[in-house]
Amino acid sequence: MVTRQDVADRAGVSVAVVSYVLNNRKIVKEQTRQKVLDAVRELKYKPNLLARSLKTKKSKQIAVLVQYLGNPFEAGLLLRIESVAKTSGYFVFFQTYEEEQEEQLQELFMGRVDGILLLGQSMKRATLDYFTEMDIPVVSIMEPGELLEQQSFVDIDWMAAMRQLINHLREQGHKRIAFMGGGNLRHYNECRFRAFLAAIASEGLVFHAEDRLDGGGRFENAQECVQRLLANGAGKLPFGALVCANDLMAAGSLAACRELGVPVPEQLAIAGCENILMSSQTNPPLTVIHFPRPEAAELATRSLLAIMDDPTHELASPIKRLEGTLMIRESSGRLDSHPVVN
């Protein structure tokens, strides 16, 4: 039987590097990765057969680590993950990820899961290494905010989507656009902020550091944040448009404006980044970047299932980007076509 050592020898790398490649971790240079995959193919190495025969049985379970169950965006991803996994005979269970309990996941998941889906968490290197050693592949939906090392993920092309949104807002006459994020640098919202900054620059606009708001990822926090800004500014805001990293914060900001009599979009244009159901039902409805949830969840789940069976599968490519689309609704309508109400 061909061993991992044989593959390492043929490729001229260490066994650890072979493990990294077979578990789809991108800390390995592309050139080295190709060498290892070539060796795997030449030797017809079946990576998981031995490990699997050593296990008494497969768990047929996939674990999904959730960031915030209160966001219907994440819940929507879970629904599709479940339906795809079920079609392949897998059970799915969910658990909220908490950074300080990451170590305990190793024990909790051992022997209980065949693969792990993240929703954009920035896992520690030691944890990823552990799962690599155990041949438990990890795939993320959404790019983690902090990629200590590259790990496999599916996300949308935020750069392109943000450029569409900022271009739209600029066309409405906006020059000063604020951004509301939430969570820390390790949160997936951080990738959306980086894309926002790039889009601001590419549209020739300037971002004011004080226009970075913290809405904590939640409706209520965003609402309070905008209420406070309006109170401090005696009902006026220094910016004319606000892009929120998620729709919950956009809806919370909108609610604050409605309560305090600030007309949207005339005095403040508001946009979200996910397109949850609520965003189409608010008053006015919210302009959003549409994140294709079912497609992203399906691609990530299919990739994970494919890698679990065969790390050399074509779906094992570490980075996949889908297209996000701009959905223009009333919350960012043309300034000239909306006379100020107050």
Place this chain on the structure above:
Amino acid sequence: MVTRQDVADRAGVSVAVVSYVLNNRKIVKEQTRQKVLDAVRELKYKPNLLARSLKTKKSKQIAVLVQYLGNPFEAGLLLRIESVAKTSGYFVFFQTYEEEQEEQLQELFMGRVDGILLLGQSMKRATLDYFTEMDIPVVSIMEPGELLEQQSFVDIDWMAAMRQLINHLREQGHKRIAFMGGGNLRHYNECRFRAFLAAIASEGLVFHAEDRLDGGGRFENAQECVQRLLANGAGKLPFGALVCANDLMAAGSLAACRELGVPVPEQLAIAGCENILMSSQTNPPLTVIHFPRPEAAELATRSLLAIMDDPTHELASPIKRLEGTLMIRESSGRLDSHPVVN
């Protein structure tokens, strides 16, 4: 050491009955239950010590079975379950319950969970018996639609809450009120329907069998249902008010009315039953029965944790009802104060 047999002998019942009582199952008559609990106290029986010493270790995990992750109502319950369990040092994991896979839960959960929380599912008798035998208590948030036998649950007093709602609608001048449910007879929505019927009767109104609508529990299905009714009735509905078993269906019904130019509440008053965030943000905002999610989730989780430690704990009483409160918003405002727009 005092055994379960000793307790059975003292109480004059079978060992099975002792097991039922200690696992908080209400198929036992109250009088018998008291006899068993008296015997437990007199003999100072420690029910779980032996079973626990036989296990290699406690899993420190609780499983929660979800009905529909797409409903923010359920997601909100999960958030509070998690925070309460975490305070007590427990991990929580979630899984969507599917009736046809119920048998597999026994294998999936064995040795992995110390307790199970349901969200109103009607579990089969054999499954409940199995978990009883294994000393894995089961508590439900929401009364299951079909109680094959009584199991421990926390819910609101739907009879009282529905009476408030129907009384409010009657005061607005409504005589014919429709109900939109979803799911089958085993779904927790069924309890809301039974309470609705009782409230209709107690308010002296008549329910027309054809006014029972099926919105499948989902926004989109409810939207289609109302669109179809409006199309069939050439823009007219045979009823003036609609109570939906959950808020998602109320919001979907409202969206259908908005699209087709049916003024709410003038031509149709709409009310929901949960008070999810979205219901306060729709146009117009939705009247709802407020279900105290954090309180219900906390009480159910605390009860489960208490029973896991001590089946004779005072929180082990099988049925607990909290108060639901009526939140009147614009979707059901006074008919006389809202001139018809069209």
